[in-house]
Amino acid sequence: MMTEHSELILTINHGSSSLKIAFFEVHGHTVHCVLRGAAEALGNPPSRAFLCDSIRCVLFNTEKTFASPEKALEVLYAAAIRILRRRPTCVGYRVVHGGPHLLKHCRIDDEVLMTLKESIHFAPLHIPQALTIMQHMRTVLPYAVHCACFDTTFHRTMQEVATRLPLPQRYFDAGIRRYGFHGLSYASIVERLGSDVPERMIIAHLGNGSSLCALRHGNSIDTTMCFTPTGGIPMATRSGDLDPGVLLFLMRTYGLGADELEAIVNRQSGLAALTGGGGDMRAILKGRNDGNACAELAIQTYTRSVRKAIGAYAALLGGVDRLIFTGGIGEHSNEIRDMVCGGLESLGIRQGDRGKGNVMVMAAGEEQEIAHICRTIG
Template structure:
């Protein structure tokens, strides 16, 4: 294999991230990366950096919808300024109960995955749209789907099976998990000495935790959708179902029909809850830290609840794993919020988790455990694009 440019497309609810890698004889070299951010807002951004971080494109376009956003990406990639991709890898949160493996994308496969939009309602619609457009705009170029849920496929049935009537389980309702490509990238980066008992906390606007034994996932906090688990920037995390029923009944008093009521409830649970809902201020940890510094009690409560929830999951996973060798923080908050890491670890000393304040005073990759800590504590940025490239190369070979 020689000269194989691979394009990675990673879509979110309001962004499209992309990167180009050169894959040669086991080597992976990043050529450039970029994103369109702020889709559907007044703060649109479009940027591309080369492998050294130098700006190649830096614009603030109007991005009213995903069509305009992806058209901007496509036209730039077809401008002749960048190498044409010979394969394309797409990140997908969950393909539903019938699509569990990373594989070649066909129109029929996209139709099948679209049936399960409710399993990742903030991500699947834009992901399937971009897949269809990619097949149309890059004719003859093989496209592959890489699933977050793929990493979690090793979880046992006692973890994946939901405590619901069988008729709904038969519809595919189960724990799928998310952030799997991020977790897979941490395991990949820890090679060849992956600890036997590992917990990874992916903390960002979307946040989750996974328990990993010998490199394989045994449990993860997110459930059927990314709304479950620990609280996130705008998501409830796990919550008493009675709370949602109460809110639904209140919404139903003014909704025109059941569908409208369900849509409004989804907005409450996925876009107005979490850090934003508790603080009544922001879903951005940086804003909350600033507000805490000014004595904002609601911001303090939101962050405390975030930390408290993470600690509970860590404690449960230590019990599930029968101990712990390493705790890894990753994601935007995990990498950059020094105070959050300290707050999470404080109080977990009985589990052998002891953080070193001086070593923790860093952003980016580091080992931050104290010499007295039985558990190694590390900060490792995820490498999701690299994992997608590796899967694309493998699938091309298959």
């Protein structure tokens, strides 16, 4: 039950195909979720929006086509306020990329918003929508504290040997470096493991956007995503790493400009390109099981890329004490996890029943992590 004078925090986590919100009540140094919800399949109507209480009882549910994530947020927020009969005093936002200047979680003011606007080119799929949502909620809740929680902050522990790209110094000075993403997801797992964090750990956040992170004593030392969330392993619609010569070839041979290349590598590539259809892993697995050769190729490409990254990080760490899967695919697809782990026994990676083995599955706790950050800086 919520107490009359306790602080209420709203967290907003906008991904590439979904919007998640949660309300947390603060009790001293702890935060407790009292309501959470999501709008799923944004851009692929009909979308579903729902709210659940702390014991997962559905309190609100609707299926409709939302014109934008902020429209979905309006519906979810209005329903939540009717249920809670309270308004939040603090709002925390997941922000994928803060660019080279916003490196720490912070309160949002006009200066922060301006800096984010100047950093749109670092994450063109994510920052514009985050800005729209922030500006909307600042209007809805003008007296609340608003906090930006950056995915890139977690990776500030990476040393220069991991962040520096082999380009001229002037480009590094301009902010072209490895930033890393999914940091709130990784941080939430480290937080929940607590004293059980091993020395050498790899976390695979596998979802619509996917990345892996190598951690030593809970600190990021390397990660697959680089300058933007487009890099690393192939994803639902993102290409992952490409030979730079491919982009030069496309420019010279087909006369493609920057906007066209951006559309290709962010929206028309990855699993969707390999299947010739969509990038939803559930549908691709079904196609594979039905004998679809393109679906088979897509899954083999995806799992092989994840397995290669694990092997590279095992070498970097000098071994693996624990491998953790998270994200929508990582949490829910036994088939993908089995394919990834197949052949990794020589690295000491073993799946087992009843706790035997060093492979774990953990739900991403980004909203809880955002709430903890808000409690600290809000």
